[in-house]
Amino acid sequence: MPKASRDIVVSNKLGLHARPAMQFVDVANQFKSQVMVHKGGEEPAEADGKSVMQMIILAATEGTPLKIDAQGDDAETAVNALAQLFEDKFGEGE
């Protein structure tokens, strides 16, 4: 099973609050691959990238390191699309 992963840092000021969490899950659900998100830093945690509740529970603030892991035929594309959301600051502009 193909795997892909990417290390990113939460860069939008408001962190991974409900709206970005939902946006992430919406994109994750466009892919067949399993998506896991691992939170680093002082309080490590992990979430199913296709569960809104689990993603909100990560409470990832600005500056939090995250690792996106995907497993499946479209893992590489999924990871690219998901990492792009963080690069775009979820459309929040800051």
Add this chain to the structure above:
Amino acid sequence: MKLKDFIATNAIVAELQSSDRDGALRELVSSLATSGALPDGTADEIITALIKREQNGSTGFGKGVAVPHTKHPKITKMVGVIGRSVNGIDFAALDNQPVYSVVLLLSPENQPQQHLQAMNIVFTNLQKDMFRRFLRQANTRESIVELLDEADQGK
């Protein structure tokens, strides 16, 4: 952070009268205002902001729960309230199911960490089947407060 650090227990509504989302939001914000948990004159603005937030995307995340939330410049400390509906509310939830438990959160501006921490503790509990089941069955304010106590003690 614990639930009772920000849930205004004397504003909890054990039986919401409204069966529609906007009505339920009004009931909960009015209850917060009556209990003295809101700055004077902010209730209407807060209701409008909560409705607008829902229109941008439902906070009914599934499993019968909704977590409507907004920020307000006059709110200086995170405050929340819980409402329970016997017959269910149409919240346009992600799973298209009615909502029986509403946890409403109001945050200060420029405190994203506090907001995320509150969301973390709320959803950590809402994810638990037992917590959701007990909350749905708790038919008095006292029994809901008791449930919060138990959750805060990690039971």
